[in-house]
Amino acid sequence: MTAENIKLNGIKYNRENLADLHFTDEPEDSWRNAIYHFLVNWFDDSDFILAQTSGSTGKPKKIHLRKAAMMNSARMTNHFFRLNATSTVLLCMPATYIAGKMMLVRALVSGFNLLAVEPSANPFENLNQPIDFTAITPYQFFHSAESLKNGHVRKIIVGGSLVTGKLEQLVSTIPAELYETYGMTETCSHIALRRFNGKEKSEYFTVLGGVEIHQTKRGCLVIDAPHLLEYEIQTTDMVEIISDNSFRWLGRADSVINSGGVKIHPEQVEKKLEGIIPTSYFITSVPDQLLENKVVLVIESEAFTAEQEVDLKLKIQPMLHKFEFPKQFYFLPAFVYSENNKLLRKETLSKAISKD
Numbered sequence: 187m188t189a190e191n192i193k194l195n196g197i198k199y200n201r202e203n204l205a206d207l208h209f210t211d212e213p214e215d216s217w218r219n220a221i222y223h224f225l226v227n228w229f230d231d232s233d234f235i236l237a238q239t240s241g242s243t244g245k246p247k248k249i250h251l252r253k254a255a256m257m258n259s260a261r262m263t264n265h266f267f268r269l270n271a272t273s274t275v276l277l278c279m280p281a282t283y284i285a286g287k288m289m290l291v292r293a294l295v296s297g298f299n300l301l302a303v304e305p306s307a308n309p310f311e312n313l314n315q316p317i318d319f320t321a322i323t324p325y326q327f328f329h330s331a332e333s334l335k336n337g338h339v340r341k342i343i344v345g346g347s348l349v350t351g352k353l354e355q356l357v358s359t360i361p362a363e364l365y366e367t368y369g370m371t372e373t374c375s376h377i378a379l380r381r382f383n384g385k386e387k388s389e390y391f392t393v394l395g396g397v398e399i400h401q402t403k404r405g406c407l408v409i410d411a412p413h414l415l416e417y418e419i420q421t422t423d424m425v426e427i428i429s430d431n432s433f434r435w436l437g438r439a440d441s442v443i444n445s446g447g448v449k450i451h452p453e454q455v456e457k458k459l460e461g462i463i464p465t466s467y468f469i470t471s472v473p474d475q476l477l478e479n480k481v482v483l484v485i486e487s488e489a490f491t492a493e494q495e496v497d498l499k500l501k502i503q504p505m506l507h508k509f510e511f512p513k514q515f516y517f518l519p520a521f522v523y524s525e526n527n528k529l530l531r532k533e534t535l536s537k538a539i540s541k542d
Contacts, residue, residue, distance in 0.1 A: 191294070192225065192294045193293060193300060196299055204222070207222040217305055221286075224287055224290055233254070236248055256287075258414055260292040262395060262413075266379070269292065275298050276319075277289045277290070278310075278322060278326070284371045284374070284375055285323075286305075307326060309326065310334055310336075311330075311333050313339075317338055319340065319342070320339055320341075323344070323346040331360065335359050341365070342365070344382075345369070345375075347528050350457070357382065358383075366379070366382050373409060378392060378393045378433070391434070392432045393433075396413050397410070397414075399430075399433060406439050407420075407424075407425045409421065422438050422439045424438065436453070437451035438453070446477040458506060459502055462501050463485060463498070465486045466529075468483075468484050469484075470482055470531055480514065481509075481513055482514045482515070482516060483515050484515075484518065485515065485516070486517075486518060487518075498515075517541075
């Protein structure tokens with residue numbers, strides 16, 4: 187294995203001085219010690235890194251990632267964004283998850299200087315130096331939009347959950363190149379990117395070098411990337427294939443609503459409603475004797491008055507097909523999220539129904 191040195195906050199570390207990164211006066215799961223423990227694992231004699239899936243589509247699970255595959259993924263990203271030993275990159279996500287781990291691997295592979303800061307909603311608030319590249323979540327992007335106007339950061343990838351139209355409305359005054367990522371823990375981070383600002387803005391994801399895609403009869407994306415995976419991955423993501431190396435994401439197959447024989451992608455309905463509902467919301471379904479499943483809208487809010495609900499119905503009616511229109515509204519003051527701020531829809535719906 188190569189990648190035996192890493193430059194963190196201007197200091198080079200390897201097996202010999204790795205103990206300097208161990209903060210014994212902090213909890214072992216602190217953000218600093220998470221970096222240390224990852225590097226201990228990286229520099230050991232095993233061929234694998236233990237990683238945890240996000241838990242957004244099921245229970246989080248532990249998986250083994252080949253270090254060779256992680257390095258291949260890192261080289262792929264470094265090449266696309268032209269990152270090298272002269273670059274300065276910001277790590278502002280925890281090293282406990284794949285996004286943070288892969289930033290460390292990119293630094294190991296390229297030799298660039300990785301500035302590590304405590305993960306927070308706005309890691310750019312006190313940033314006063316140029317950054318060539320960083321990775322953040324949509325949650326961080328929302329809370330950092332104002333700070334990012336200063337132009338200190340050149341290129342940003344946003345991943346972990348969807349980049350919504352509401353977020354895209356914030357980009358007009360942000361000079362950085364902004365990319366939405368598509369990928370999963372199993373693929374060692376992203377395998378495709380979508381530019382969502384500037385002249386190169388696109389509705390489609392473009393796959394990176396060495397990745398091939400096709401789809402099942404059901405319309406789900408299949409990923410073939412021998413440098414990352416020992417076998418093809420059949421996802422539960424329904425897509426429209428645009429070309430050999432690009433696709434449009436439609437939604438998750440396991441979230442498709444069959445209502446009266448009509449298949450509805452809740453993610454597409456949610457996009458149509460962007461800008462109308464000021465708080466967080468999502469489209470889902472509940473069982474129905476007549477339709478099999480009926481579309482419902484869950485809103486992060488105290489219950490609306492009858493007048494407010496009527497007003498909302500009048501606003502959203504022109505936006506939606508009659509089969510997409512919610513047959514019932516649910517309200518919950520606070521949605522349920524995973525540890526890394528991913529919305530847990532099933533748990534949230536269950537809580538909203540029990541409150542109703």
